[in-house]
Amino acid sequence: MSQTKIFTPNEINKAAALLKAGQLVAFPTETVYGLGADATNKKAVQQVYRAKGRPSDNPLIVHVASFDEVKPFAAKVPPAAEKLAETFWPGPLTLILPVKPGALSLDVTGGLSTAAFRMPENAATLALIRAVGHPLVGPSANTSGKPSPTSAQHVYHDLHGKIAGILDTGETQIGVESTVLDLSSEVPTILRPGQVTKEMLEKVIGAVAIDRHLVDEKEVPKSPGMKYKHYSPNADVYIVPHDLQVWQQAAAAFPGKKVGILAPASILEHFPGTVQFELAPHDTVEEAARNLFAGLRALDEEADVILAAAYPEKGLGAAYMNRLKKAAGGKFISRDN
Ligand code: TXA
Ligand code: MG
Numbered sequence: 001m002s003q004t005k006i007f008t009p010n011e012i013n014k015a016a017a018l019l020k021a022g023q024l025v026a027f028p029t030e031t032v033y034g035l036g037a038d039a040t041n042k043k044a045v046q047q048v049y050r051a052k053g054r055p056s057d058n059p060l061i062v063h064v065a066s067f068d069e070v071k072p073f074a075a076k077v078p079p080a081a082e083k084l085a086e087t088f089w090p091g092p093l094t095l096i097l098p099v100k101p102g103a104l105s106l107d108v109t110g111g112l113s114t115a116a117f118r119m120p121e122n123a124a125t126l127a128l129i130r131a132v133g134h135p136l137v138g139p140s141a142n143t144s145g146k147p148s149p150t151s152a153q154h155v156y157h158d159l160h161g162k163i164a165g166i167l168d169t170g171e172t173q174i175g176v177e178s179t180v181l182d183l184s185s186e187v188p189t190i191l192r193p194g195q196v197t198k199e200m201l202e203k204v205i206g207a208v209a210i211d212r213h214l215v216d217e218k219e220v221p222k223s224p225g226m227k228y229k230h231y232s233p234n235a236d237v238y239i240v241p242h243d244l245q246v247w248q249q250a251a252a253a254f255p256g257k258k259v260g261i262l263a264p265a266s267i268l269e270h271f272p273g274t275v276q277f278e279l280a281p282h283d284t285v286e287e288a289a290r291n292l293f294a295g296l297r298a299l300d301e302e303a304d305v306i307l308a309a310a311y312p313e314k315g316l317g318a319a320y321m322n323r324l325k326k327a328a329g330g331k332f333i334s335r336d337n
Contacts, residue, residue, distance in 0.1 A: 016131035034138025059110030233300035260303030
């Protein structure tokens with residue numbers, strides 16, 4: 001394949017025609033861009049793994065345009081799924097359900113007996129799914145191991161020449177991927193934190209657990225994807241707490257290296273003349289989550305070391321810190337080192 005075409009929301013039919021022909025088209029969502037293929041076309045789904053360089057045991061999310069579209073693929077739809085979809089769909093919540101045997105290829109499920117479903121909140125993408133007439137698989141549209149794409153330009157950077165097209169509706173709003181909730185286990189369990197938090201889920205369905213690997217780093221994650229290297233730029237990433245003295249110490253800690261600073265405006269202003277990316281103009285975690293992956297990608301072009309701001313691990317902060325810790329391989333700068 002040579003050219004990767006960029007489609008506007010006025011060209012949904014062109015993008016849909018490519019998908020119907022078994023080609024790959026990336027699509028925007030409210031979280032990050034996904035790499036779309038017709039979920040019912042085994043060959044097209046296999047291409048997704050190839051284009052991303054993704055390990056084949058890491059299953060894909062099936063993106064639907066309505067809750068009813070889940071039914072032909074799920075072995076059973078528990079009342080909790082229905083309630084959650086009513087409350088949060090379209091939106092950043094992925095539901096894991098037992099799959100109807102044979103309804104989805106093993107390439108979609110990574111050989112598991114469950115599958116992941118989500119209805120994204122993006123009008124153009126919902127129209128695209130409807131125009132194709134089948135759900136679309138959609139892993140984040142980055143090269144495997146790299147930060148997820150929050151703009152069509154990020155997708156183009158990683159995948160041009162490898163995919164047929166990109167539907168472009170500009171930058172995504174949330175910036176970190178959906179919450180993944182396993183409804184196939186006895187107690188509904190969060191496998192990946194996102195904007196929809198444990199507290200928000202519990203208001204709708206009662207007790208929700210958090211997968212042990214998210215609490216204890218030595219535990220093996222239940223979500224196959226969580227065990228792989230993730231969100232990693234080439235630069236070395238370190239997490240820095242919200243403390244100006246530690247920032248000053250961190251900025252001086254890498255003599256001879258090009259240091260890039262990914263922090264809110266209130267920190268950046270103390271480091272004039274350095275390589276910087278504004279993470280959060282008003283120092284909110286919503287802004288930080290929206291800009292995290294773009295900041296890692298931009299600073300990776302210029303710096304050997306990226307210093308990135310920590311946020312408290314509550315609300316969206318849990319998702320933000322989950323992604324940042326993976327990008328940093330767990331490396332923190334603290335007052336003493
Ligand atoms: O926000 C999102 O969820 C984005 C947008 C494009 O929708 N998609 C996304 O897909 O983040 P991906 O493939 O990068 O992440 C999906 C995660 C992986 O960690 C995968 O292992 C997990 O969901 N997953 C998929 N199916 C699963 C299953 N049956 N059981 C457990 N985990 C599953
Ligand atoms: Mg991903």
